[in-house]
Amino acid sequence: MTFSIVARSDDGRTHGVAVASKFLAVGAVVPAAEAEVGALATQAYANLAYRPQGLALLRTGVAAADVVAGLVAADPGRAQRQVGVVGAEGDGATFTGGGCHDWAGGAAGPGWAAQGNILVGPEVVDAMRDAWLGAAAEPFPARLVAALGAGDRAGGDRRGRQSAALLVVTKGGGYGGGSDVLIDLRVDDHPDPVAELRRLLDIHGLLFGRSDPADLLDLDGPLAEEVAALLAATGHPPGGDGLDAALAAWAGVENLEERLVPGRIDPVVLSHLRLGAVRDQAHGAG
Incomplete structure (x- = not known):
């Protein structure tokens, strides 16, 4: 059978x-x-x-x-x-x-x-x-x-x-x-x-999926600024606890917490965050 x-x-x-x-x-x-x-x-x-x-x-x-x-x-x-x-x-x-x-x-x-x-x-x-x-x-x-x-x-x-x-x-x-x-x-x-x-x-x-260390991006400079803006657009603006905490709060909602690495970001997570920000902005505009 x-x-x-x-x-x-x-x-x-x-x-x-x-x-x-x-x-x-x-x-x-x-x-x-x-x-x-x-x-x-x-x-x-x-x-x-x-x-x-x-x-x-x-x-x-x-x-x-x-x-x-x-x-x-x-x-x-x-x-x-x-x-x-x-x-x-x-x-x-x-x-x-x-x-x-x-x-x-x-x-x-x-x-x-x-x-x-x-x-x-x-x-x-x-x-x-x-x-x-x-x-x-x-x-x-x-x-x-x-x-x-x-x-x-x-x-x-x-x-x-x-x-x-x-x-x-x-x-x-x-x-x-x-x-x-x-x-x-x-x-x-x-x-x-x-x-x-x-x-x-x-x-x-x-x-x-487990992040490949070779693919991880450092969360500093322009990338950190972009991630902070994206998080804000999804309703998770960084506060006093910093960028990692805001990213963790967003990732917990999206079920991506297994891909988090402090001080760095997986390109898969970054891509999903970018898509999420666009989606949320579109819903807000509607």
Whole structure:
């Protein structure tokens, strides 16, 4: 009922799952991942017990292929199961039971596994594999979504489209560093869920992407003056607490606080501030 890719970043620190299906809220069922441990997808009459059991095995250092073997060996319903697993190192592994609805199958390699069932054909898995291998220069989350998109364009689930999800974990990668969940995006019911997932990932990157220190601009001179004027135009004029405090107040409203660096400004934040000032001025004029 589903096609998915589970993978590990080239540096081994980040793991994730991208999945799509003609199934309501597939992200609530299929993916599981733990930072620096591994990731898995359980699908085709999904056995949700595979998620904690598989991660527990990966946590002890069991190889992905052995995790898959252990999960399906203990499952009397294995003929109708499909699972993909990737660990902290080594090759990914995938399993498709003989009772899964056609077309069903998978492929795996170093740090990745792709699988699907009720697909238009093997070209869906082939497309995911090729897109994953061909997008090594892309950021890890975008690479996962690119692979999922390739499978979707190849035909995907032969019953149609409904939902998609992306789960990515890395140590301390969550909001404010308070969790390991870097990305948890779900499109539960949508006519074009993979495209919508890609749109949500773009928004996530804008709001929560980490600033590249090499791109940061010093908040002094003419730039500081411009930022102060822009903040004033958006209703956040700098006061006695200074420019950083006013910028933080505005960024908190816009959900851009993760991109703030004292005394400097991310070009992404600056662009958003400029657009916001123009928007607010236009609304005021109207």
